[in-house]
Amino acid sequence: MPTPCRCARLRNAAHTALAFGMALFLCAAHGFADESARPLGFVNDVVPILTKASCNSGGCHAKAGNGQNGFRLSLLGFEPQEDYEHIVREGHGRRVFPAAPEQSLLLLKASNTVPHGGGKRLDPSSEGYKQLTRWISDGMPYGQETDPTLASIEVQPKRNVMSRRSEQQLKVLAHYSDGGTRDVTRMALYEPNDKAMAEAGEDGLVKILDVPGNVAVMVRYQGMVSVYIASIPLGAPVVEMPAEKNFIDALVFANLKQVGVPPSPVCDDATFLRRVSLDIAGRLPTVEETKAFLANTESDKRDKLIESLLTSPDYADYFAGKWTAILRNKRDDTSDITSNFAFHSWVRDGLLANKPYDQMVRELLAATGTIGDNPAVAWYKRVLEPQQQLEDVAQLFLGVRMQCAQCHHHPFERWSQKDYYSLGAFFSRVGRKPTATRGEDVIFHKRGMAQLENKKTKLPVKPAVLGGETLTIAPDEDPRLKLADWMGDKSNPFFAKSLVNRYWKHFFKRGLVEPEDDIRETNPATNPELLDALANHFTASGYDLKAVIRVIVQSNTYQLSAIPNAYNAVDRQNFSHYYPKRLQAEVMLDALDQLTGARTDFADLPPGTRAIALPDNSYNRSSPFLKVFGRPEGASVCECERVQSPSLAQSLHLMNAGDVRAKLSTAGGRADQLAKSTQPEAEKVRELYLAAYCREPSAEELKVAEAYITRPRVDPQGKPLDPARAKRDAYEDLLWALINTKEYLYNH
Template identity: 35%
Template sequence: MITAGQLRYSVAVWLIGLLYVAPGRSADDWFLPDDLRSPEAMAARVDELLEERWQTAGVQPAECSSDSEFLRRAYLDLNGVTPPVTVVREFLADTNTDKRARLIDRLLASPRYANHMANTWRQVLVPDGLSPDQAPNIVGLQDWLREQFAENLPYDAMVAEFLIADRAGSTGPGVFYTSLNLEPEKLAARTAQVFLGLQMQCAQCHDHPFDSWTQQDFWGYAAFFARVQRQGNGRARMGEYLIDTARGEVKIPDSEETVLPKYPAGRWADADEGGTRRQQLSIWMASRDNPFLPRALVNRVWAHLFGRGFIDPVDDMSPQNVASHPELLNELSEYFARSGFDIQRLIRTLVSTRAYQLSSAYDGEHPSAELFAWMPTKTLTAEQLYECMQPLLGLDGLPNGDDSMDAVTPWSDPRRQQFLLLMQGPNATPLEFDRGVPQALMLMNGADMDGATHPDQGRLLTALAAPFLTDEQRVETLYLATLTRPPTADENAKLTEYLGTQQSSHEKLAALGDIVWVLVNSAEFTLNH
C-alpha cells in the first residue's frame, strides 16, 4: 500500500515534472506550436518527418494495414491479447471513418491495458529467473505497476516513487532492490539502463572505452544507492522495509577513493539539498536537469510499438549509437515531457500515425527496418501467447472479451506459471522468431493444446457444436478467434470440404480441433504483424 507520505511526495514530483524544460531550451520558448499539441496533430508531424526520410531514401512505404491486421496488432500491443470474435465482427462491419481512433481509446481505457503494461515493465525491471520464494514479491510489483498504469500516473512521478520504495516485501517495487541484493553498483547499472537508456556499467571497472562515462561518473551515480538497507523481522528472506541510513559510501575498486553522489548529467549532489540520497535522485529524475528520462521512455515505447527504437538497443543511447531519426526523437521527447509525462497520450499519438498503421506485407524487398516504412513482425511473448489461447481452452475464468480484471488470469496462477516457464524462449528480441524445440513441442503437444483441441474440453469447440451453425460459419469463427480475420475463399472451401467428410458430430468436433491445432501452430498466430 502506498503511504500518505509517498502519495504527497508523488504529487510534489509531478509538479516538478511540469516544470521540465528540454536541454537547450528556456522556459520562454518551451511551448510547442499549437498545431503540435494535440495527439492528432503530433501524429501528423511524426508521419511528416518519416515521409521526408522515405523520400530522401527513395523508398515507397507499405500499403495501409487491413482492418483485421490493425485490429489484431493494436490489441496485442496495447492489451496483450487478440480480440474476441464479437469485437472482430463488429469492427470489420463498422463503416465509420473514426473506428480506429475509437478502438485506440477503448484499448487504453481497458483494465487489460494496465495489466499488459505491468507485465511488460515487470519483465524489464525484474526479469524472470528469481528464486521461488520471491514469487509473492513479484506479484506485489505487478500489482503496483498495474495501479500506476491504470491511473495513468505521470511517468516521472512513477519513476520517482519507484526509486524511493520503502517496502521490501510483497507490496510495491521493493523487490527490484532486493532482487539485486541492495548492491549499489547493480542498482545503478539497472536503473541507468531502464530509466535513462544508458550503459553506465561499462565504466564500473575503468573509464568507458567508447563513451564519455568515467569510473567516477559510474560510482558517483551508484553512491545514491549506497545507504539503502533492509530492515525486517529477520524471518523473511526478502525483508520487510527498505530504509536509508545516515552512513554508507562507495569506493572506486582497488582504491581507497570514496565517491560522493553525482548525477549522470554531470552535477555533483549538494548535501544542502536535503532528504535522503534516493530522494535527491528521484527529484533529479523529474527535473529539467535530467535530459535522459523522456528520451529513454519515448525510445522504449516506440520500440514496443514498432519493433525497434530510434536507437537500438533501447538501453544503449550513447552518442556513438546515433538515432535513426534524431529530429523526430527530440520532438517526441519534448512533446512527452510537455504533456506532463503522459504515457497514454504518447501511445495514443503513436498508434494513430500512418506509420504504425502500415502493413507488414511489402511488395518487393523490404527496406531497412530503421526507416519504419513497413511494420516488422514481432514474436508474441509467452504472456501474450498464454492470454491468446485462453478463449480456446476449457479453463476456469472468463473469455478474453470481458474487459474487467476478473477476465485476466492472475500472474501467480499455477497453470499460467507452468506455461510461462515452459514457453520462455531462448531469444527475447521481439524481431527474431527463434522459438526452441521445447517451446514448439509445447504448442504442438502440451496439455494446454490438448485442452484446446479435445472435443470434450475445448471451450471454443464446445460453442461450435451448436446445431444451428453451418460448417462455413464454424470455419469462419475459428479464423476470427485465432487469426482475427475471415478465411480466404480457398481456405474456406478446403476446410468445409474436410468437415463435410466427417461421419458424426463427434468426428466433426475432432476435425475442428485439428483445424485449431493447425491455426495455433501457424506463424500467423504466433507473430504480431
C-alpha cells in the first residue's frame, strides 16, 4: 500500500499535462532546432522531458513503492542514475529499443500508442518526443562525467508591473557549469502562488487575472527554483489616506498607493470595539462596556481599550486555545486529562504573564521532567519521534515545511535530506521512561553523541540548524538547548517572521505569506517590507507577544472599515479594508451564551467556564455545536485544521437545534428578562442591538422590531396567547433573527 507523498502540492505536477497533451505540441516552434547535432545526455536532456510530462511525479512512476505498473522513477528525477537503470536495463530491454526507437515502450506508452494508464503524455509531433527518439537511436548515452551540470536557472523577466487581464510570456534560461546557457522555457514547470490572481500555462505564458496586488509564479527546472513576481496595480485614484499611526500604516499605505487601491475609511467606534474585543479576547463586549466606550470622549480611548483587553484573562484564554490546538493538546485517552489541563495552564499562564516568546519556545523545546513539575513536557508526550519533532518545530516556530525533505530534496526549497536529519539530530537524545502515572513518561537528556540516521543513506547526521554549520555537541550537553539558543538568536531568519506572519493572519484573515506556515523564497510575502519590519519590531521588543498584537491593532490598517469603496472590493491581499471573518466555533458559542443569557456547562470544569477556555479537544465530542462549527481536534500542527467554511449542518443548527433553542428560551435569560421588563419596547430593542452588534438599531430596524413585538399572537390552535407569553415568544423570535444574521456571525 503506497503512502501518499506527504509534501504539499508535489503530486499536482503529475497531471498538468494530462488534459492537455497538446501543450507540449503547442510550443514546438522554438528551442532545440539549432542543436540537432549536439550529443544528448540522460541528465540534461532526457530527465527534463520526463519531469515536464509528469512521468516522475508522485502519483505516477515515482509513486512510493514500485511506481505505477512496476516502472519506477525517482521523484522529479532527483536520482537520475537510478532512473537510467530502470529505463535502460530493466524491462527486458523493451522500454528502449535503439534498433527501432519508436517501438520503445517508453515512447509507445508516453504517446498512448499502446494503452497507458496515465493517458497521452507526449505527442509524437512534439520536440520532447523527437528528442527522446533521437536519444534512443543514439544508443541511450548516459553522458560523460565531464558533461556540464546545471548551475542555476534564471527567469526573465524577474519582476515587472502588469496590468489586469494581461499576459506575460516568461523565458527560462538554464546556466551550466561550463558557462553555457540553454533556453528551457518549454521544459520548466510553472505554478502561481495565488490562483485567483494569475494562471500559468505549460509554456510559461502567465495570464494575469482581475485581482490587484503582487503575485509570484514559481518556476522549477531540474531541482532548481526561481520566481517571477508581477505587481498588478488597480490604478484607481488614491486621494484620501487615513493618518499613519505606525510603521505598519506607512508600509501598507505606500503599497496601496503603488497598486492604486484606495483604502476604506477608518471604522467607527462601535465597529472597532466589537472587532478588537473578538480578535484579542475572543468575546463580544458587554452592553455596559459598549455604552461606556461609545460615551467616552477621550482621544486615546481605542489605545486604552487595547491595553485593557491585552491584560484581561480572556486574551490568555483565547490565545492559549489557538496555541494548544497546534501544539496537539489532544485527549486520546481519559488519562490524558491531567497532562492536557496542566499543559493548557502552562501555555495560558505564560501568555497572561507575557512570557517572552523565545523563552516559551525554549521551555517547550528543552523540557525535561514530569508533567507534575514541568507541564511543558506534555508536548513530548504527543510528539514522539525526532522526525515528527523536527517537522512540528520547523512548521510551528520557523514557518518552514520540512516534510518533503525526509525522502527527497524539497522541490520548492533549498532543504535537502541532510538539512532534515541535521535538524532532527537535535532531538536524538530525548530520553523517556514510564512513570507510575498511566500514560506519562519522564523526559530527560540521554547522555551521548547527538546524531540521527539518514533513512536513505543509513549514515548518521550531526545536528545543524537550518542553513547553519554542523555542530559538535558534547555528550553531556542537551542538544535541544543549542537549538533553543538559535531559535531566539537575532540572526535566525525564520523565527520572528514566522510568528508575526501567524499573528498577522489572526487579525487580518490572510497572512502576508499564505499559508502562514509555508514561508520560502519561492512563496514571497505580498508586502515583504512589512513582513521584515514586523519581524524586526518583534525581535527588538524582546519577543514580546503583546507588543506584536498592540502594534497591529493600533494601526489604522487594522482599524479600516470592512465596507469596500467603489474600487477596493476586489482587493484580497493589500489590506485596503478589513476582511470579515466568521466567528470561530468557541467564540460563537460564548457569544450565543452572552447574548441569550444562557450558560453551557463542560465536564470537569467549573460552571461558567467559557468555550474559548477549554483545555483540549475532548469537548468537541460532548458539544455538537463546537464540532459543527469546526473546532480543531489538535491532531495537526496546521492551523488549517480549524474549519471556517459554512455547511448545511451549521445553518440547521443555528436555526433549529435543541441546544440553540434552549438558549433562546432560557429561564431568566435575555428574552425572558426583556419580556418581563417594564421599559419601553424601543429601549429593549436598543439594548438587544447593543448586545449583539455593539450598535444602535437604525430607525427602520427599530420599527420592524417594535411592530413584531407588539403584534398580537395566537397559539397553534388559533387562540390568542396570554400577553406575557406572547411577549416572551416575540423576544425569543427577535433574538433568533439576530443570531442568524451574518452581521452577528461575522467579525467585521
